[in-house]
Amino acid sequence: MGRQPCCDKLGVKKGPWTAEEDKKLINFILTNGQCCWRAVPKLAGLRRCGKSCRLRWTNYLRPDLKRGLLNQAEEQLVIDLHARLGNRWSKIASKLPGRTDNEIKNHWNTHIKKKLIKMGIDPVTHEPLNNVEKDQKYSQSEEKHPQPEAADAPFTSSKETSYSPADQNSSSDDNNLYENDPLISCLFRDDPLQMDFPWEFPSSEEGLATFSASSWDPSCQWLLDCQDFGVHDFGFECFNDFGVVANRERE
DNA sequence: AAGGTAGCCAACCGCGACTAC
DNA sequence: GGTAGTCGCGGTTGGCTACCT
Known part of the structure; x- marks a missing residue:
């Protein structure tokens, strides 16, 4: 026999993610890390397919994501x-x-x-x-x-x-x-491309802000990004918690 | 102001490769 | 070795928004 199916189509939600679902997924991943995606929805209390969770995380919720247009x-x-x-x-x-x-x-x-x-x-x-x-x-x-x-x-x-x-x-x-x-x-090879030019992107009202790709600190961008993807909807209290969790994990 | 169109992007779908049983 | 599940990828779609007439 093979494995169990990835998701039992019945009762699996589709379409845009709600702030509540995002919150659950973020909370789960930050606490437990990325493990078997199939198990994530169940463990995180989401009525989503594991595939959908992976996509949501990698494309939108990952703390190290840069937002905005490509420079x-x-x-x-x-x-x-x-x-x-x-x-x-x-x-x-x-x-x-x-x-x-x-x-x-x-x-x-x-x-x-x-x-x-x-x-x-x-x-x-x-x-x-x-x-x-x-x-x-x-x-x-x-x-x-x-x-x-x-x-x-x-x-x-x-x-x-x-x-x-x-x-x-x-x-x-x-x-x-x-x-x-x-x-x-x-x-x-496994290592990311070492670019010798600095990343440049317009910061809202201060003209161009620059930072080097090599000095990238996911934890910092994580906090900045909160504004970008409408975190206000989440309630900031929960993100303070995530920050604490993320920092704890790094220590 | 209203309706139509184009642009953008998040999310879904289906497939192939890999792997557990 | 065969079967079936998982994962990741690329293509596509659908809904929202901005712009145009």
Whole structure:
């Protein structure tokens, strides 16, 4: 016999999360850590699927999340990584601290894609749109993603090698394919990309605030983020408690 | 002011890989 | 070794908001 089903569809709530549900989930994770997602809803007293809990946590409630639009440097990095990896959003997100794959995917589809098209660059192949049209005429039976030429791809680095987004299905050969590119090879190590530029983002009324990615302190951002996702609805008392719990755990 | 449209984003769905039984 | 559950990922959708006519 296998395992039990992830959730018994009956009685499982769907749709937007309420402040109360968020509170329960946050409280549970901060107290118990991320364990088996299947068990989370039951243990946390939620009528949700474990899958839904995981998504809510990773995409919205995680204390180390950055809120707000991607800055220019992040956007450039996303474009660069997408040129090499294609739609492997989780891989791309793993190199952008505080950003989720969902967030990057949304940003790509709503902002970057349009920007690139406006600039005459095909967002799939990262080639100039004219070239893409020509390629499609010449080789309709060939691969969907022609190999980008380094000189023609304005958003790719000078260290361009022979991979393309078309390689995205060849997961087992990733290491071999990308080992010559420092940027890509770092994706297959556990450590996040060390960016030597500071994160810059507009802080409400003080112009630009800067902080370095390496000095990232989740506990600080956690407190700042409370305002961002409408924590007022939760009641601040509970978040004071979370802060205490989180700090205790760190000690 | 009201209705229509476009943009944005949180959340869901379905699939594949992995793994427990 | 086969079956079935879990997890994570990428694609898609639906609802809310802002903007336009």
